[in-house]
Amino acid sequence: MNFFVVILGFVCALAYGAPYIEYEDYPQAAYVLESLLSDDTRVVNGEPAVRDQFPYQLSLRWANVSGSPSHLCGGTLVTPSMVLTAAHCMLFDYGTYDVVAGLLDRTENTSSTQRRDIETRILHENWPGGNRVARYDIALLKVSSPFILTHSVQLIHLPCQNDIPSGTVVVSGWGYTSSLDNDLPNILQYVEVDLISNEQCADDLNAVLGTTLALDDTMICTNGHQNISSCGGDSGSPLVQDGIQVGIVSWGVVPCGVNIGPSVYTRVSNYTDWIVSKMKLLVVLLGLVCTLAHGAPSVHKIDSPHPAYAKDIEILPSDDSRIIRGQNAVRDQFPYQVSLRWGYITASSHMCGGSIISASVVLTAAHCIDDYGTYAIVAGLLNRLESTSTTQSRGVSRIIVHENWPGGSSVYPWDIALIRVSSPFVFSSSVQPVELPSQGSTTSGDVVVSGWGRTSSSSSALPSVLQYANLEILANTLCANDLVSVLGSSSPLDNTMVCTSGRQRLAVCSGDSGGPLVKDGIQVGIVSWGITPCGNTIAPSVFTRVSSYTNWIEANL
Incomplete structure (x- = not known):
């Protein structure tokens, strides 16, 4: 094979209808000796997904003036109103685009699927367009009305700006499973593959093509030596690690998976700030994933070479089935726990936790509060989706955020807020207040945290049943x-x-923010921030120390 095509996307590329790249003739090259045997039955070497396995995966469809929409590219849901995809998927200035969520079979139309028209297209301002492989291959699409989050439709999480991932990742999409096929698979496919360094990626591209082409440090590569490859129709689809999207399928070498040519992706962490800035402009930002709420402050990881823990402290492996190692609560076990709901245009859904401190006031985290959308508080829940005789729902009449809280997307002190409900809760066995600590008091020993946050970093879905875990207070010196x-x-x-230890692989996670940390019936902390992926390292979970603000709370009741 002396002719190879490096592609962004058309028939011999990664999108099903995208830019065309001309063949280039290279003399007999070393890669011929290293080429892997073709597996024409399953070039991508993947397997069919199951229902709701990738609830963030979308199908971006296109139709010309007279046709009906058909799959063109993949995409992911980053807020209920915003889709992340590749810029090269927006090739056509004619015809119509739409996006479908909740799919397993890309041809299905069931109660789990939701279709939306595209209202606004935001391509990176430096994307050159045309038929070239280039950096800035990223786009945001605002849909005509927000998706309704369900078990089948969920948000993906974004990495912190400039994070550099490594290890094993998973890619999903409806792209070709064979270089001989002319038809896309109906069922969503996925495969696990290893990330490789850009230096290794450049070597492999040189071996196959005689050039590294447009590869640079805003791209990320997966290993072609494993006979695994994304292929036509996969463009714009997500490359995910521990529930965080690290890449967007961008370009590669065809025939797919037949040689050692890597697959190349837009590195999302190079564009996190860009994504956030564009979403803010459209007033749809909920926040970054690097924290504990659906929309909360980001903690930027710092690359510390050869840190002390590598020798002195064991890094615990990921347990993707139960990262926080919590367990299901039982009815009325945590009667002070509430679900803080938020909605923008659509009906509200769980965003944060909170606690009842009086019949009319709920305590939560300041970073759970935004200045748009609508809020509701639901108490008496075990299953956050239930509406029974034990549940009580209230509107919000007033929100008091600590006056020193600066807002924005960084982690700060003063992460505390009070919410006054529209009418008092009626206390019952399912709805009760929690006690507050004395001003300035300190805490040690065992505590309990509860919430509806994620129980796995590999899934963006929240649990239905309230979870809890027994944790151990960690002195701030050890926490540091x-x-x-x-x-x-x-x-x-x-x-x-105040901190709890991460050495036992116990951690709070996204959706837990604002929830209570309690000792002997007294709330000592409010879930504030932490390090993602949740529970994968010794990183502690960090809470607002309630006793630092008891006087402030009482003054504002």
């Missing part, structure tokens, strides 16, 4: 040491925060 081991810095930890 563990943060330095993981992040290279203990900032922004201070004495108005």
Whole structure:
């Protein structure tokens, strides 16, 4: 094979209808000796997904003026109204685009599927367009009305700006499974594959093509030596690690999976700030994934070479089945726990936790509060989806955020807020207040945290049943040491925060923010921030220390 095509996307590329790249003739090359045997039955070497396995995966469809929409590219849901995909998928200035969520079979139309028209297309301003492989291959699509989040339709999480992932990742999509096929698979496919360094990626591209082409440090590669490859129709689809999208399928070498040519992706972490800035402009930002709420402050990881923990402290492996190692609560076990719901245009859904501190006031985290959308509070829940005789729902009449809370997307002290409900809760066995600590008191020993946050970093779905875990308070000096081991810095930890140990692989996660940390019936902490992926390292979970704000709470009741 002396002729290869490096592609963004058309028939011999990664999108099903995208830019065309001309063949280039290279003399007999070393890669011929290293080429892997073709597996024409399953070039991508993947397997069919099951229902709701990838609830963030979308099908981006296109139709010309007279045709009906058909699959063109993949995409992911980053907010209920925003889709992330590749810029080269937006090739056509004619015809119509739409996007479908909740699919397993790309041809199905069932109660789990939701279709939306595209209202606004935002391609990166430096994307050159045309038929070239280039950087800036990223786009955001605002849909005509927000998707309704369900078991089949969920948000993907974004990495912190400039994070550099490594290890095993998973790619999903409806792209070709064989270089001989002319038909896309009906069932969503996925495969696990290893990331490789860009240096290795460049070597492999040189071996196959005689050039590294447009590869640069805003791209990320997966290993072609495993006979695994994304292929036509996969463009715009997600490359995911521990529930965080690290890449967007961009370009590769065809025939897919027949040689050692790597698959190349847009590195999402190079564009996290860009994504956030564009979403803010469209007033749809919920927040970044690097924290514990559906929409919360980001903690930027610092690359600390050869940290002390590598020798002195064991890094615990990921347990993707139960990262926080929690368990299901039982009815009325945590009668002070509430679900803070938020909605923008659509009906509200769970965003954060909170606790009842009086019949009319709920305590939560300041980072759970935004200045748009609508809020509701539901108490008496075990299953966050239930509406029974034990549940009580209230509107919000007033929100008091600590006056020193700066807002924005960084972690700070003063992460505390009070919410006054529209009418008082009626206390019952399912709805009760939690006690507050004395001003300035300290806590040690065992505590319990509860919430509806994620129980796995590999899934974006929240559990239905309230979870809880018994944790151990970690002194702030030890907490700082563990943060330095993981992040290279203990900032922004201070004495108005309290930590629980991550050494037992116990951690709070996305959706838990604002929830209560309790000891002997007294709330000592409010879930504030942590390190993702949740529970994969010794990183502690960090809470607002309630006793630092008891006087403030009482003054604002």
